[in-house]
Amino acid sequence: MExxxxxxxxAMGGDHAPAxxxxxxxxxxxxxxxxxxxxIGRQDVVSEELAKNGFxxxxxxxxxxxxxxxxxxxPVLAVRRKKQSSIVVGMNMVKEKKADAFVSAGSSGAIxxxxxxxxxxxxxxxxxxxxxxxxxxxGVSLLVDCGANVDARSSHLVQFAKxxxxxxxNVLGVANPRxxxxxxxxxxxxxxxxxKETFPLLKNCPDINFVGSIEARDxxxxxxDVIVCEAFVGNVILKLYEGVGATLTSMLKSGLMATLRSKIxxxxxxxxxxxxxxxxxxxxxxxxxxxxxxxxxxxxxxxSKAKEVTNSIIQCVTxxxxxxxxxxxxxxxxxxxI
Amino acid sequence: MExxxxxxxxAMGGDHAPAxxxxxxxxxxxxxxxxxxxxIGRQDVVSEELAKNGFxxxxxxxxxxxxxxxxxxxPVLAVRRKKQSSIVVGMNMVKEKKADAFVSAGSSGAIxxxxxxxxxxxxxxxxxxxxxxxxxxxGVSLLVDCGANVDARSSHLVQFAKxxxxxxxNVLGVANPRxxxxxxxxxxxxxxxxxKETFPLLKNCPDINFVGSIEARDxxxxxxDVIVCEAFVGNVILKLYEGVGATLTSMLKSGLMATLRSKIxxxxxxxxxxxxxxxxxxxxxxxxxxxxxxxxxxxxxxxSKAKEVTNSIIQCVTxxxxxxxxxxxxxxxxxxxI
Numbered sequence: 001m002e003x004x005x006x007x008x009x010x011a012m013g014g015d016h017a018p019a020x021x022x023x024x025x026x027x028x029x030x031x032x033x034x035x036x037x038x039x040i041g042r043q044d045v046v047s048e049e050l051a052k053n054g055f056x057x058x059x060x061x062x063x064x065x066x067x068x069x070x071x072x073x074x075p076v077l078a079v080r081r082k083k084q085s086s087i088v089v090g091m092n093m094v095k096e097k098k099a100d101a102f103v104s105a106g107s108s109g110a111i112x113x114x115x116x117x118x119x120x121x122x123x124x125x126x127x128x129x130x131x132x133x134x135x136x137x138x139g140v141s142l143l144v145d146c147g148a149n150v151d152a153r154s155s156h157l158v159q160f161a162k163x164x165x166x167x168x169x170n171v172l173g174v175a176n177p178r179x180x181x182x183x184x185x186x187x188x189x190x191x192x193x194x195x196k197e198t199f200p201l202l203k204n205c206p207d208i209n210f211v212g213s214i215e216a217r218d219x220x221x222x223x224x225d226v227i228v229c230e231a232f233v234g235n236v237i238l239k240l241y242e243g244v245g246a247t248l249t250s251m252l253k254s255g256l257m258a259t260l261r262s263k264i265x266x267x268x269x270x271x272x273x274x275x276x277x278x279x280x281x282x283x284x285x286x287x288x289x290x291x292x293x294x295x296x297x298x299x300x301x302x303x304s305k306a307k308e309v310t311n312s313i314i315q316c317v318t319x320x321x322x323x324x325x326x327x328x329x330x331x332x333x334x335x336x337x338i
Numbered sequence: 339m340e341x342x343x344x345x346x347x348x349a350m351g352g353d354h355a356p357a358x359x360x361x362x363x364x365x366x367x368x369x370x371x372x373x374x375x376x377x378i379g380r381q382d383v384v385s386e387e388l389a390k391n392g393f394x395x396x397x398x399x400x401x402x403x404x405x406x407x408x409x410x411x412x413p414v415l416a417v418r419r420k421k422q423s424s425i426v427v428g429m430n431m432v433k434e435k436k437a438d439a440f441v442s443a444g445s446s447g448a449i450x451x452x453x454x455x456x457x458x459x460x461x462x463x464x465x466x467x468x469x470x471x472x473x474x475x476x477g478v479s480l481l482v483d484c485g486a487n488v489d490a491r492s493s494h495l496v497q498f499a500k501x502x503x504x505x506x507x508n509v510l511g512v513a514n515p516r517x518x519x520x521x522x523x524x525x526x527x528x529x530x531x532x533x534k535e536t537f538p539l540l541k542n543c544p545d546i547n548f549v550g551s552i553e554a555r556d557x558x559x560x561x562x563d564v565i566v567c568e569a570f571v572g573n574v575i576l577k578l579y580e581g582v583g584a585t586l587t588s589m590l591k592s593g594l595m596a597t598l599r600s601k602i603x604x605x606x607x608x609x610x611x612x613x614x615x616x617x618x619x620x621x622x623x624x625x626x627x628x629x630x631x632x633x634x635x636x637x638x639x640x641x642s643k644a645k646e647v648t649n650s651i652i653q654c655v656t657x658x659x660x661x662x663x664x665x666x667x668x669x670x671x672x673x674x675x676i
Contacts, residue, residue, distance in 0.1 A: 074527075136585070137585050137588070137589060148522065148528075150522070150529065150530035150531070151530050151531050182574065184486070184488070184569070184570055184573040184574070184577075189412075190486075191488065191570075192488035192489050192570045193488070193489050195570075215577050216573070216574040216575075216576075216577035216578035216581055217577040217578065217580050217581035217584075218581065219578065219581060220578075220581045220582050220584075220585035220586075221581065221585055231522070232522055232529075232530045232533075232571070233570070233571060233574055235522040235554070236520065236522070236554040236571055236574060236575060237554075237574060237578060238554075239522075239553050239554035239555040240554035240555065240557065240558075240575060240578050240579070240582070241578070241582060242555050243554060243555035243556065243557060243558045243559065244558050244578070244579060244582040244583065244586075245582065245586070246555075246558075247474070247475050247558035247559055247618075248558075248582075248583070248586060248614075248615075248618060250475070251475060251614050251617070251618065252611065252614050255610045255611065255613060255614035256607055256610050256611070258610055259609075259610060261606050261609075261610075262606060262607045262609070262610035262611075264603075264606055265602075265603040265604070265605070265606025265607035265608075265610075266603070266606075266607060267603070268599050268600060268602055268603025268604075268606070269594055269600045269603035269604055269607055270603075271597075271599075271600070272593045272594050272596055272597065272599075272600035272603075273590065273593065273594070273600075275593060275596075276586075276589050276590050276593035277586075279589070280585075280586060280589065
């Protein structure tokens, strides 16, 4: 019999909670018999949603958490005060090994704080980065860090590169992943103080396949598998990706409705157009793990619908099976920091 | 009789020099009788291009400059050593008031260095930012700074906001332009050290219409007219804009060729599609001025073709007519720095 994996899911977090979250969980356990989901939230609300989905069975358990951390709340205070919130309850389950992973579409700040304070860092890891997959022409790349960890140091970036490589190699199956640092030019002497300091450290790091600087222009082309940057820049990249994609899609739609000729054409190209735009939609690729924690915490988009929740839950299985955290422990812990 | 404006143009800079540059200059003087262009470059080469375009007349003069600064050369050294290069000769013409403006598609580094070292800053201006227009759903926004000025201070960003506002109001005709600072969240307490320090300064700046933080996601929607950030972030935004646009265009093209149905549709939607993608192409909006110099220096894309060169030359007229530098002098110089 195969091993079961337990994923705690924040039923109250995100714009479409609880309906889409619960639906996503139901879909996940339908797809995989080796997953158990603990839906964390207000018992009555969550049970009602489960009933709506006609769900019966042992693969989903509801864990009561009466409080909810709102997106606008100051994260540190919220995590400290709302002990009965879905985020704090979920994090504690991971800490106490009652769950292998926690998935939430709730407050990014609270998830980042909770991950560090409650679940805790792997020994030797200086900062746990948020590492989403972003779509490219060739597939996907991992963007580390996109969290709220601003003003990073070069030693953090080197760890991001190492952890990102382990993730891409083992979860995505990319052999010898190409690591690049975001820069404003291809030459080694270019960049701000942080990049100039980090570049030679990455170049001399034996554990990774460092390919040099990457200009933002080349990111969508898929020129690297692991894209290293500090969180402010990462956040800008991630959100601009979403923004340019969304704006172009909406502009294309109105552009195609402009003339009778283009309207007729639009009917014919719609499926192809939709497929292309979808392949470039970051939300198609599941949630972003917080790397380097003593357990798995996955942040999904605030706007997550059922499909992204399902994908994020299933992603946790590979993370566990490939023993990513053990590999990070050996690699980062074993090198006694940087 | 209307006043003539003299624009020095680097005939040797950029991927398509000299052919496209010379063609752009010829087109500009055909469109405007009040412009004189000085084409700077190798006399024989430039004259040959002029002949190819069948140009005769007094609106274009060729200024011989035997040297060329290559993109890969270290900028400071190149500007110091290559006194006879098209960039140095052009900058000197602006300095000596022989030209009102200098337009170049050449080495960004050399243009930024030359602008500061040869043309010089307006008194009180701490750093001259490179300020390109970027396309949005609503039109265009000005992105300051995208230059090579990394590791900026908060006082620089406040000046960028002021100069950017003057530019948008007077050159683009945007009344009371909305100024926003690039941030990783909408709340005032978010951001890295630089943004946190700059936010209250912008908030308390009486000369600008500060609307707060802007997340990268909202930039393509046109939520602000002047987008302030330090150059590393600005460079990432500008290049990712170009990158996502270019990658999506190429993916759409192959997507539309996938089936017979979509191929037929593609024929019908092609004009509408092309129009939309074009309106989102940064190169349509002329060059980027270096704001705050004692004269006008405009950097156009390295990949500039004739049309962008023409647009950049014509842009110089409005800059001169609206007395942008006099306004910057009054605003920045008058406030005795920050």
